[in-house]
Each structure stands twice: as C-alpha cells, then as structure tokens.
Amino acid sequence: MPPSTIKSKKRTRQSAGPKPVIKRAKMNNGYKVTLDELDWKEVSMPDRLDDVEGFYGLDEIDGVDVQVDGGGRAEYKVNNLAKVGKGAGKNGKGKGKGKEEKEGVSNEDEWEGINSDEDPGKEVISKKVQREKKKKATPTKSEKRQKKDKRSKSRDSELGGSFALLSDEDEDIFLPAWDSLNLSLPTLRALSKLNFNTPTPIQSSAIPEIIAGHDLIGKASTGSGKTLAFGIPILEHYLSCPRKSSKTNGGKEEGDKLPIALILSPTRELAHQLHAHLKALAAYAPDMSIVSVTGGLSLQKQLRQLTERDGADVIVATPGRLWEVVSEGQGWIAKLRRGLKFLVVDEADRLLQEGHFKEVEEVVNLIGRRDAESDSESEGGGGVDQDEYFKRNSVKRESQVQVTERQTLVFSATFHKGLQQKLAGKGGKKGLGGDLMGEKESMEYLLKKLKFKDKAPKFIDANPAGQLAERLKEGIIECGAMEKDLYLYYLLLRYPSKTLVFTNSIASVKRLSPLLANLSLPAHPLHSKMIQKARLRSLERFSSPTSPHSILIATDVAARGLDIQNVDLIIHYHLPRTADTYVHRSGRTARGADARGVSILLCSPDEVIGVRRLVAKVHDPESLSTARYAMRSFDADRRLVTRLKRRVELAKKIADCHIEKAKKGHEDEWLKAAAEDLGVEYDSDDFTGDGGGGGSGAAAGKRGKGRQKRRETAATATKTEVASWRAELTALLKEKVNAGFSTKYLTAGNVNLAQALVNGEGMSAEFLGLEERRVVDEVGG
Numbered sequence: 001m002p003p004s005t006i007k008s009k010k011r012t013r014q015s016a017g018p019k020p021v022i023k024r025a026k027m028n029n030g031y032k033v034t035l036d037e038l039d040w041k042e043v044s045m046p047d048r049l050d051d052v053e054g055f056y057g058l059d060e061i062d063g064v065d066v067q068v069d070g071g072g073r074a075e076y077k078v079n080n081l082a083k084v085g086k087g088a089g090k091n092g093k094g095k096g097k098g099k100e101e102k103e104g105v106s107n108e109d110e111w112e113g114i115n116s117d118e119d120p121g122k123e124v125i126s127k128k129v130q131r132e133k134k135k136k137a138t139p140t141k142s143e144k145r146q147k148k149d150k151r152s153k154s155r156d157s158e159l160g161g162s163f164a165l166l167s168d169e170d171e172d173i174f175l176p177a178w179d180s181l182n183l184s185l186p187t188l189r190a191l192s193k194l195n196f197n198t199p200t201p202i203q204s205s206a207i208p209e210i211i212a213g214h215d216l217i218g219k220a221s222t223g224s225g226k227t228l229a230f231g232i233p234i235l236e237h238y239l240s241c242p243r244k245s246s247k248t249n250g251g252k253e254e255g256d257k258l259p260i261a262l263i264l265s266p267t268r269e270l271a272h273q274l275h276a277h278l279k280a281l282a283a284y285a286p287d288m289s290i291v292s293v294t295g296g297l298s299l300q301k302q303l304r305q306l307t308e309r310d311g312a313d314v315i316v317a318t319p320g321r322l323w324e325v326v327s328e329g330q331g332w333i334a335k336l337r338r339g340l341k342f343l344v345v346d347e348a349d350r351l352l353q354e355g356h357f358k359e360v361e362e363v364v365n366l367i368g369r370r371d372a373e374s375d376s377e378s379e380g381g382g383g384v385d386q387d388e389y390f391k392r393n394s395v396k397r398e399s400q401v402q403v404t405e406r407q408t409l410v411f412s413a414t415f416h417k418g419l420q421q422k423l424a425g426k427g428g429k430k431g432l433g434g435d436l437m438g439e440k441e442s443m444e445y446l447l448k449k450l451k452f453k454d455k456a457p458k459f460i461d462a463n464p465a466g467q468l469a470e471r472l473k474e475g476i477i478e479c480g481a482m483e484k485d486l487y488l489y490y491l492l493l494r495y496p497s498k499t500l501v502f503t504n505s506i507a508s509v510k511r512l513s514p515l516l517a518n519l520s521l522p523a524h525p526l527h528s529k530m531i532q533k534a535r536l537r538s539l540e541r542f543s544s545p546t547s548p549h550s551i552l553i554a555t556d557v558a559a560r561g562l563d564i565q566n567v568d569l570i571i572h573y574h575l576p577r578t579a580d581t582y583v584h585r586s587g588r589t590a591r592g593a594d595a596r597g598v599s600i601l602l603c604s605p606d607e608v609i610g611v612r613r614l615v616a617k618v619h620d621p622e623s624l625s626t627a628r629y630a631m632r633s634f635d636a637d638r639r640l641v642t643r644l645k646r647r648v649e650l651a652k653k654i655a656d657c658h659i660e661k662a663k664k665g666h667e668d669e670w671l672k673a674a675a676e677d678l679g680v681e682y683d684s685d686d687f688t689g690d691g692g693g694g695g696s697g698a699a700a701g702k703r704g705k706g707r708q709k710r711r712e713t714a715a716t717a718t719k720t721e722v723a724s725w726r727a728e729l730t731a732l733l734k735e736k737v738n739a740g741f742s743t744k745y746l747t748a749g750n751v752n753l754a755q756a757l758v759n760g761e762g763m764s765a766e767f768l769g770l771e772e773r774r775v776v777d778e779v780g781g
C-alpha cells in the first residue's frame with residue numbers, strides 16, 4: 001500500500017520516511033516489519049452513516065508497536081508473524097500481494113535497515129496528495145452544513161418543509177424500538193424529544209394497520225398512549241402526501257388547503273389536550289396546522305383559526321361546536337367531504353352512547369362517505385331530522401360534494417367487557433365482570449353506529465384482561481355518610497400528592513373547594529357550569545409541575561381522557577354512577593410507561609352494595625378468585641381522623657356561611673327585581689320560610705332537615721361569629737397533629753401514597769374476603 005493512501009483510525013500508517021525494503025530482523029521482543037507487509041483490514045462503516053468524516057475507505061491494524069528511533073524514524077514491530085505476510089494487496093494496498101511476500105515473511109528474519117533509494121520528492125508529493133485527499137474526505141464545518149442543507153432541502157419538499165428544522169442532534173436519535181414502524185425523520189425526532197423510546201402495545205399494533213389504510217377499532221387501557229396510536233399515522237400521511245386545495249382551477253390547486261383529519265372528542269378539556277399532544281408530535285412539521293374547535297370559546301375566533309396559515313390540516317373538535325361551525329355556511333361541509341382522510345372518534349363509547357350520539361351522527365352523516373353517499377342522503381340520517389339542516393341551501397349544496405376515500409378510527413379504553421350494555425341497564429347475571437359484549441358484539445354495535453370504509457374494520461384489543469392500568473392500586477375507606485369531608489381531609493393531609501377528587505354533583509364541587517381552601521389546601525374546582533376560561537385555569541393550576549401537591553375537585557367532566565402528568569391519587573368522594581366512569585376516573589392516574597397511582601373510594605355503609613357491583617363489573621372474574629384481589633380496604637388511622645374533626649367542622653361552617661350569604665345576596669337581588677316588576681315592596685323576611693331551600697326534597701328526610709338547619713345557621717351567622725371561627729381554625733392549622741404512635745407529623749409529611757400502599761401501609765385485610773366474595777357472586781351477576 002503506498003503510504004499516500006494510508007489512513008487509519010487506530011494506527012495510521014503515516015509516512016515513515018523512504019519506502020522500506022521488505023526485510024525484517026528478529027528483535028528482543030518481536031519482529032521488525034514494514035508497513036506494506038502488514039495485514040491491513042478495511043474499516044467497516046455502519047450502513048446508515050453517510051457523513052463519514054473522512055474515515056471512509058480506511059484500513060486499520062492492531063497488534064503493531066510503533067517506535068521512533070534516534071533519527072526520528074518510525075519502526076514497526078509485531079510479536080506475531082501472522083500479522084504480516086499478506087502484503088499490500090488490494091489496489092496496491094495491504095492485502096493479498098500473494099505468495100511472494102508470504103514466502104518472504106516466513107523466510108526472512110534479518111533486519112537490514114531502511115533502503116533510502118526511494119525518491120524523496122515522491123514522499124513530499126504523496127504527503128501532499130494525502131493531505132488533499134484527507135481534506136476532501138473530511139469536510140469542513142461549513143461544507144458539512146451546506147451538504148446537510150442540500151440534503152434537507154431535497155427531502156424538505158417531499159416531506160412538508162420540516163427538514164429545515166432538523167439539526168445536528170438528529171444524529172443522536174436512537175430509537176431502535178420504533179424501527180419496525182418505519183417512521184419519517186420528523187416523527188422520530190419528535191418522539192426522541194418527548195423521550196418516548198418505545199411504542200406502547202396499542203401503538204405498535206395499531207400504527208401499521210392505520211398506515212396500511214385500514215379502518216380500525218382500538219381498545220387499550222387508560223393512559224396507554226392511544227392518542228399517538230392515531231396521531232402518528234395522521235402525521236405520517238401529512239408528511240408523505242401533498243395537500244389538496246379547496247378549489248381547483250383547470251386542474252390547478254387553489255385556495256385554502258383541505259383538512260386531512262377530524263378528531264372528535266366528548267369534552268372540551270380532552271379536545272384541548274389532544275390538540276396539545278398532537279402539536280408536540282408535529283413539532284418538526286411546523287407547517288402542519290392543528291386547530292381545536294370547542295364550545296365555550298369564541299366561535300368567530302375559531303372560524304378564523306380554521307382558515308389561518310392556508311387552512312387547518314387537523315381539526316380536533318367537540319361535536320356540538322363542530323356542528324355550529326359547519327352550520328355557518330362557510331363551505332366547511334364541502335371542505336371536510338373533499339379533504340378528510342381520517343375521521344377519529346376518541347373516547348368512542350362515550351361519544352357513541354345513546355343520548356350522546358346524535359351530534360356525532362349528524363356530523364358523520366354530513367361529512368358522509370363515498371360509497372354511502374346516496375344512503376346518507378336518502379336514509380334521513382338514521383332518525384336525525386336532516387330536513388331542517390338541508391333547508392339551508394349552502395348545507396345542501398355542500399352535502400353534494402363528492403367525498404374522498406377516508407379511514408375511520410375508533411378508540412376507547414372501554415367498549416369491551418359489556419360495560420355499555422351494563423350501563424344501559426341490560427346487564428344480567430350471566431356477565432359477572434365478563435364479556436357480555438365481546439369483540440363480535442362490540443363490532444356490530446360500532447358498525448351500526450359509524451360508516452366504516454372497510455366491511456370488517458380491524459379490531460385491536462391491546463389489554464384484553466382489563467381496562468385499568470396495571471400499576472393502579474385500588475382501595476376503599478368505609479366511613480359514615482356525614483364523615484366523608486373528614487376522611488377526605490385526612491387523606492389529603494396525610495398523603496400530600498397531586499390528587500383528583502371526583503364528586504357526582506356540581507354543588508359538591510362548589511362546597512368542597514372553599515372548604516378545603518379554608519383548610520389551607522390548594523384545591524381548584526372544575527365543573528361544566530364554570531366558564532371555559534375558568535375551567536382551563538383550574539386545569540392549568542392543577543397540572544403545573546411547580547405544584548406537586550395540588551388538588552382538583554371535579555365532576556365527571558374530568559373523568560375522560562385527561563392526561564395530567566404525575567397525578568398520584570384519585571379519590572372518589574362519591575361512588576361513580578357507572579362502572580365505565582370508575583374506569584375512566586381511576587385512569588387519570590398511573591398513566592404512561594412506569595407510572596404508579598392509587599384510586600380510593602370513600603364509601604358509606606349504604607354504598608357498599610354498589611361498590612361490590614362495581615368491583616364485579618370492572619375486574620376479571622378470575623382475579624376475584626385469586627389471592628391477588630384488586631380492591632382492598634384502606635385502613636385509615638381513626639385516632640388521627642378524630643383529631644382533625646374540629647378543623648373540618650370549622651372549615652365547613654365558614655364555607656357554608658359564605659355560600660349561603662352569596663346565595664342569599666343573589667336571591668335577594670332577584671327577588672327585589674321581581675318585586676319591582678310587580679310593583680310591590682320587597683321585605684326579605686316575607687320570602688323566607690320552611691321548605692324553600694331546594695335541598696334534596698322530602699325524601700331526604702332527616703338529613704335534608706339537618707342540612708336546611710345548617711344552611712340557616714350559616715346564612716344568619718354574624719361577622720363576629722365567622723371571625724371567631726376563622727381565628728380558632730387558624731390556630732388549629734398552626735398546630736402540628738401528632739400521628740399517635742408514629743413519629744410522623746401530618747403537616748410535615750410527604751408520603752408517597754403509591755409507595756405506601758405498595759408497602760402495605762394503610763391496608764388491612766382484604767376488602768372483600770371469602771365471605772364477601774360470595775356476595776359478589778350473587779350480586780354481580
């Protein structure tokens with residue numbers, strides 16, 4: 001191998017003076033050799049490494065010592081003669097010079113020094129050539145950048161302008177677990193940035209099917225990554241296909257771009273979250289426009305957003321607001337019909353439940369499907385009064401626009417295991433926690449409700465054994481109906497953590513939020529009667545990573561789909577009304593790869609039967625018959641609870657007082673206005689009396705009367721009384737509550753509840769022991 005061509009990563013064959021004669025001498029500790037005699041090996045490069053930094057085509061060798069003699073000349077020495085003898089082969093380099101040299105190696109031991117007959121000029125030239133070659137092979141930084149820009153630009157046009165954003169860090173993307181899905185660089189880049197190193201089971205099974213063009217029904221437990229299971233294929237489609245425009249002029253695309261995907265969500269909060277999640281995924285597809293269309297915010301603003309930046313590519317919508325948008329007659333029906341490649345129904349069982357489906361059905365009918373187009377117009381929308389809509393000329397005109405070929409994707413954590421039928425009151429004995437509505441029935445149900453492209457959409461059940469996250473611990477605290485506030489406070493104080501408390505009524509949210517605030521706990525309310533901005537504000541505050549112990553008091557508006565990081569504890573202040581609500585509420589914790597979480601039911605004695613039914617519905621019958629029983633009794637420290645009693649009483653009184661005064665003020669104003677209208681004089685005493693307080697009606701009996709009395713006391717409490725309660729409470733809150741035998745102090749505690757439960761803390765005997773399990777069998781039927 002001529003020295004000019006030699007470069008090595010490990011030991012580079014540098015110019016070692018004039019070309020040595022092939023001779024060797026046995027030395028003390030090895031054989032002297034020349035460079036060309038060595039058995040050089042080509043450096044193998046990884047297949048995908050295109051920028052080789054000048055190392056391409058190098059040879060290397062090991063096991064050779066280099067020594068510099070007194071005259072500054074290099075000498076090469078091997079211990080093992082097997083290293084030599086193959087000579088300078090390939091292209092005049094190293095290998096395979098053949099027999100002649102091999103023989104030379106085996107026979108020649110004697111070192112005769114270096115032959116200096118070589119032309120020194122040749123050496124100078126070869127050094128120069130070597131430098132030049134190296135320079136060529138090792139691009140400068142600016143050359144590298146230019147090369148990358150060029151490469152990026154050429155792919156950029158293919159992939160939607162996203163490569164411009166790619167940086168040197170791309171070389172660090174290492175996501176082998178995603179390899180088989182063959183995703184584009186912008187998608188991988190986003191996954192790498194999100195630190196999603198491995199696809200979840202629903203992602204690895206659903207993504208290839210969707211990319212292959214199938215309709216799909218996907219079921220996977222809460223928090224298992226369903227959003228990206230449909231989000232990634234949508235992004236891949238966006239990156240790989242040129243977008244169509246809303247108008248064509250002689251075959252030329254003109255006007256706004258058409259949306260490619262419509263994602264329907266049952267709640268506003270979930271829609272906003274899906275929007276944020278998809279945006280994070282599309283971080284390296286900066287031109288992709290994702291717009292959320294939900295109630296509670298300005299319709300005009302949302303209409304504007306839909307046409308900004310050349311038009312929306314992906315629309316995340318609640319069905320009601322979407323209907324308002326299409327009714328505006330700005331050509332949205334036609335755009336959706338022509339553009340949509342994907343219709344996604346997220347939290348499908350909720351959206352498709354009787355009573356909720358009408359709006360979805362209206363949307364589905366209007367955006368139609370190519371081969372069902374004539375059906376959709378003639379069948380009258382399956383009971384929907386389409387005439388009313390079609391009276392609007394624009395809607396009718398738009399509805400005749402041809403529909404593009406589209407995939408329908410349906411996702412939920414629950415539509416297996418018979419939940420819908422049980423919820424609809426059709427559950428019978430035969431289905432104890434089992435499969436009343438199995439795969440076949442689920443499919444029939446959905447096929448009936450949605451217009452799929454495929455006759456048999458793919459059904460993927462990523463968690464056939466259950467809907468609840470694997471790392472979820474479930475517990476129950478039995479307490480008196482009137483003690484729930486106290487036990488709630490105990491849990492929140494004893495186990496400070498990010499906690500979501502679910503109630504069954506807006507009134508309870510309104511009552512509990514100030515009560516907990518009086519107890520100096522950071523509680524935020526969330527219910528459907530709050531204005532949208534306040535809803536989002538509460539969610540933001542609760543979600544903030546800087547408030548690891550924040551509390552959200554919510555109705556079931558927060559039960560579905562919300563993905564808030566690091567929620568540790570779910571407390572069901574009221575028993576969920578349905579089994580699927582329990583699954584979805586509890587699914588707000590233990591989300592994502594390794595997350596753990598705890599779900600605790602506060603259960604009064606008259607709710608125990610309901611809990612048993614619930615357990616039977618959501619847990620596999622097999623788990624009921626094994627020792628690993630799912631729902632256990634949580635053993636609260638009753639002495640501590642007792643010590644907290646006075647605090648809760650005071651906080652309650654103060655909260656009730658504020659609520660009642662605010663209500664009274666409101667009522668007074670209303671009555672004053674009514675009296676003025678009637679032309680009579682208003683005297684508040686004339687308008688107060690027994691039985692006027694709403695409450696829960698006569699059936700509430702004693703409890704209703706007690707509540708009424710408390711309200712009256714609260715409403716009539718003087719400022720001084722309230723001030724004295726507040727002073728007493730402040731003093732109590734400053735005191736540390738000694739946790740009895742334990743040395744822990746509640747207010748200083750920072751116990752990881754999930755860990756505590758895993759360690760067995762707080763757990764007594766199984767909630768439903770053998771005896772109880774028999775009852776489950778009887779009841780759960």
Ligand SMILES: Nc1ncnc2c1ncn2[C@@H]1O[C@H](COP(=O)(O)OP(=O)(O)OP(=O)(O)O)[C@@H](O)[C@H]1O
Nearest residue numbers: 196198199200222223224225226227413561563592
């Ligand atoms: N491949 C992944 N690796 C790690 N985390 C992931 C991965 N995919 C999604 N996640 C994270 O897991 C969490 C749950 O994801 P997502 O909200 O999509 O769940 P889901 O299945 O839709 O839940 P639900 O049924 O409650 O709506 C999110 O925080 C998401 O960012």
